[in-house]
Amino acid sequence: MGYFEMTRTVLRNLVRGPATRQYPAVPARTGPFTRGHVTFDPTTCRSCGLCSRRCPCEAIRIEKEEKVWEIDRMRCVACGDCVEGCPFGSLTMEPEYFPPVVEHVVERHTITYVKPEKPEKKPKEESAGTGA
Numbered sequence: 001m002g003y004f005e006m007t008r009t010v011l012r013n014l015v016r017g018p019a020t021r022q023y024p025a026v027p028a029r030t031g032p033f034t035r036g037h038v039t040f041d042p043t044t045c046r047s048c049g050l051c052s053r054r055c056p057c058e059a060i061r062i063e064k065e066e067k068v069w070e071i072d073r074m075r076c077v078a079c080g081d082c083v084e085g086c087p088f089g090s091l092t093m094e095p096e097y098f099p100p101v102v103e104h105v106v107e108r109h110t111i112t113y114v115k116p117e118k119p120e121k122k123p124k125e126e127s128a129g130t131g132a
């Protein structure tokens, strides 16, 4: 019985061929929920920094003074946390995968709006005023 089952499985696999695909020679199968890669829209970004704080891999870096938003593609694991957390819809998860790379890729964008720093609070004694 065991030999019969094994022979049947071997023959079935020989006829059907391998279950895996030879990506990237053969395109990967993707669906609407495939997490391929993150895209960024610099025109809507408000440099709040939430994406950078939420990223578990420290793949996103924001330099407000230089007006730069960066994503390190080698660090990103496409978890989608930054996309979910962006309050301005500047990040999107696209289903297509990036082609395999052999070199370190850091994608750099220039952001147009930089959130101003909050003014420092005055100490209570000064803000109390001198009247009375």
Ligand code: SF4
Binding pocket: 044, 045, 046, 047, 048, 049, 050, 051, 052, 062, 085, 086, 087, 088, 089, 090, 091
């Ligand atoms: S991409 Fe979104 S979450 Fe990240 S800094 Fe810009 S607005 Fe904030």
Ligand code: SF4
Binding pocket: 038, 054, 055, 056, 057, 058, 059, 060, 071, 075, 076, 077, 078, 079, 080, 081, 082, 083
């Ligand atoms: S998808 Fe995940 S790992 Fe990639 S940048 Fe966003 S939060 Fe970081």
